[in-house]
Amino acid sequence: MDLPVFFAPDLLTDAPAYTMNEDTSKYCIQVLRHEKGDKVLLADGRGHKFTTEITDDNRKKCVVKILSVETMPAPERSLRIAIAFTKNASRIEWFLEKATEIGIQTIIPLVSQRTEKEKIKAERLQNILVSAMLQSQQFYLPELQEPQAFDKLVKNNRDAQRLIAHCLPEQKSPLQETMQPGKDTLILIGPEGDFTPDEIKLALEQGFIPVSLGNTRLRTETAGMVAVTLMNTI
């Protein structure tokens, strides 16, 4: 049975001990009923896996002794997705959870002409990423960036491979046939109602490659999830 993993964002790799914050302590001691002497894992979200032992099972300030630290292998290439957030918060929150589970390094809320939602609840979304990282036993926390305007992002980013998924019937190939392995990759996913023709034109001028995510019409959050799934197979 795997040891449970808890989040310790402020834990330094040379620290001899660590005190969990109140929420994590409550979850570890009160909810999961861990006791003094139990071994638990800590993740700092930066790739470090700490094996620890509970030395004080205080339900508000649980203290652990660090037994060992392991640096987990980092992803070989960076997968980034810029996606228009949906008006319905639960749909994009669901996407954040699933993208984290499946594997993504960076998520950029994309503000395009038809984007329905431009403000995000950063703290709430951050908690969703942390939960999904811990639940899927990963040790690198995806980066949720500030919302970015479509034009700015398209003109300024430096990813080695740039893809745009749109619904126009123009010439485009399936993502899995287009994307090249081993390259840092950014993909753009549009809002309900798609990118505007002008936005697509600008992206293509800037060297973005149009890709298809399949033969059916997908909701924004579904398209994002399909893109993350396919990128991880390449």
Added chain:
Amino acid sequence: MDLPVFFAPDLLTDAPAYTMNEDTSKYCIQVLRHEKGDKVLLADGRGHKFTTEITDDNRKKCVVKILSVETMPAPERSLRIAIAFTKNASRIEWFLEKATEIGIQTIIPLVSQRTEKEKIKAERLQNILVSAMLQSQQFYLPELQEPQAFDKLVKNNRDAQRLIAHCLPEQKSPLQETMQPGKDTLILIGPEGDFTPDEIKLALEQGFIPVSLGNTRLRTETAGMVAVTLMNTI
């Protein structure tokens, strides 16, 4: 702009006209504000696309005249998934929506030793499938079967290609490298806590091929969605 699609499960292909049920009429006339003379599409869920015109915009009994009927191309091979339903209903309902959007022909609630939920709300789930079919502009409604016991399903099914996704560290290859194109395929997705070793042994004895869905630990509904996504690319 695409015409809106409404569900007409009992519409015959040679019918000259059709009266929507009360819910659909209300949605079409009251919510979407369609009026007499508007053109709308109807889907029977069996591959027929009816182009129609509203002749009576009654909000309880909307009547349309059938202008034309088109039979949409059927999937070239059947993709079926047997998945252990999660205790949390919203997670499996989310899976049903996404699987329908992305493309699946049959969904079988799988009752394995560690399955947490064996009863399903068939009518509620059916409505989710219908909404997702219409929303993604498809015309074939996936079949949601009765829950089936793992042993019975594994021993009795006749799919040309049979896959099982499990978490044991045994020899297995990624789905996208294992699955052969063009074959009717059934994949088994286990519950939280995975299939038991005995269940996996039985499946392998019955000719199921073990596959991996990636390098991270996925929740049941995420694994199902990833499997449906990958199967549709092959």
